[in-house]
Amino acid sequence: QKEVEQNSGPLSVPEGAIASLNCTYSDRGSQSFFWYRQYSGKSPELIMSIYSNGDKEDGRFTAQLNKASQYVSLLIRDSQPSDSATYLCAVPGRNSGYALNFGKGTSLLVTP
Amino acid sequence: DADVTQTPRNRITKTGKRIMLECSQTKGHDRMYWYRQDPGLGLRLIYYSFDVKDINKGEISDGYSVSRQAQAKFSLSLESAIPNQTALYFCATRGGENEKLFFGSGTQLSVL
Numbered sequence: 001q002k003e004v005e006q007n008s009g010p011l012s013v014p015e016g017a018i019a020s021l022n023c024t025y026s027d028r029g030s031q032s033f034f035w036y037r038q039y040s041g042k043s044p045e046l047i048m049s050i051y052s053n054g055d056k057e058d059g060r061f062t063a064q065l066n067k068a069s070q071y072v073s074l075l076i077r078d079s080q081p082s083d084s085a086t087y088l089c090a091v092p093g094r095n096s097g098y099a100l101n102f103g104k105g106t107s108l109l110v111t112p
Numbered sequence: 113d114a115d116v117t118q119t120p121r122n123r124i125t126k127t128g129k130r131i132m133l134e135c136s137q138t139k140g141h142d143r144m145y146w147y148r149q150d151p152g153l154g155l156r157l158i159y160y161s162f163d164v165k166d167i168n169k170g171e172i173s174d175g176y177s178v179s180r181q182a183q184a185k186f187s188l189s190l191e192s193a194i195p196n197q198t199a200l201y202f203c204a205t206r207g208g209e210n211e212k213l214f215f216g217s218g219t220q221l222s223v224l
Contacts, residue, residue, distance in 0.1 A: 008152065032211070043202060043215035044155070088154065090213075096157055096170055099145055100206075100213055104154035 003027060004091050006103035014111055019076040021106050023089030026070070033065060033072045034100065036088040044088055048074060079110045115139045118203050118216035126224050131190040133219050135203030143206040144186040145213070146170075146178060148199045155202065161186055193223040 005024045013019045025033075032051050036044035050056045050063040050072065062075040076083055086105040092098035116137045125131050137144065146158040157170030159178040167180055175197060179187045190197055203216040 034213070041200075041218075041220075043218050044213075045215075046212055049210050049212070093157075097160055097162065097168055099157050099160045099170065101157070102147075102155040104152060 002103075003093060003101045004089055004103040006087075006089050006106050008104055009107040010109050011106055012109045012111060013079050015079060015081060017079050017110075019079045019083065019108055019110070021074040021076075021087050021089075021108065023072045023074075023103055024070055025072070025089075025091045027091065027094060028067075028070060029094065030067075030070075030091045032092055033063070034090040035061075035063060035072075035074045036090060036102075038086045038088060038105065040086075076108075079108075081110050081112055084108055084110050116203060116205055116214050116216040118201075118219050120219060121217065122220045124222045124224065125193055127192075127194055129193050129223075131193050131221065133188045133201055133203075133221070135186045135188070135216055136184050137186075137203075137205045137214075138184065139205050139207065139214060140183075141205040141207035141214075142183065144180070145204040145206070146176075146186070146188045147202045147204065148172065149202065149218075150199050158188065158201075190221075190223075193221075195223045197221065198223050 035048040038044040048063040056063045060077045064073045088105045089103040090100040093101040145160045147155040161167045161180045201219045
């Protein structure tokens with residue numbers, strides 16, 4: 001089982017809708033979780049980090065963490081075409097000096 | 113100027129050639145990483161370094177070597193390049209608030 005799993009998509013949502021991106025992880029002891037956005041051919045950029053169970057909101061983005069279910073999600077409200085990108089979930093790996101292990105990413109397409 | 117600089121941005125080479133990808137940072141972080149990204153496979157860790165004398169293999173280190181010449185410089189070498197090493201390579205540093213990962217702009221390597 002890969003340490004961080006995401007659906008590859010593509011996930012298509014209409015402009016203005018809520019996009020919901022999901023991620024599961026295998027290490028029950030993980031303490032920190034990150035969401036990165038990556039446009040095609042560009043480097044990933046951090047959009048959210050979350051450390052505690054529950055929700056964390058930052059503008060149109062909400063990260064949700066459920067450690068019991070080993071599940072972290074990212075909600076994007078009022079989706080815009082500029083949100084079209086690949087979203088990467090990342091979790092520090094205990095077997096790699098806590099270097100970030102990335103999921104394969106979910107491709108999001110927001111249609112006008 | 114970029115905080116994490118990778119050179120070259122693009123490189124085309126032939127099978128069997130030795131290639132070096134360079135990375136330098138101005139963020140003052142001790143931790144540096146090399147990742148490889150292939151379509152549909154996400155980011156995979158090649159090597160990571162906690163300081164000049166502490167270098168560790170990641171998930172996919174076979175066929176690669178690294179050198180940490182100084183706190184600010186971390187180079188990745190392919191001793192004898194092969195076509196399946198064609199990929200987008202990212203250098204990253206980690207530190208600061210919330211231990212964020214900062215990426216360089218990437219090097220697109222093609223091995224013919």
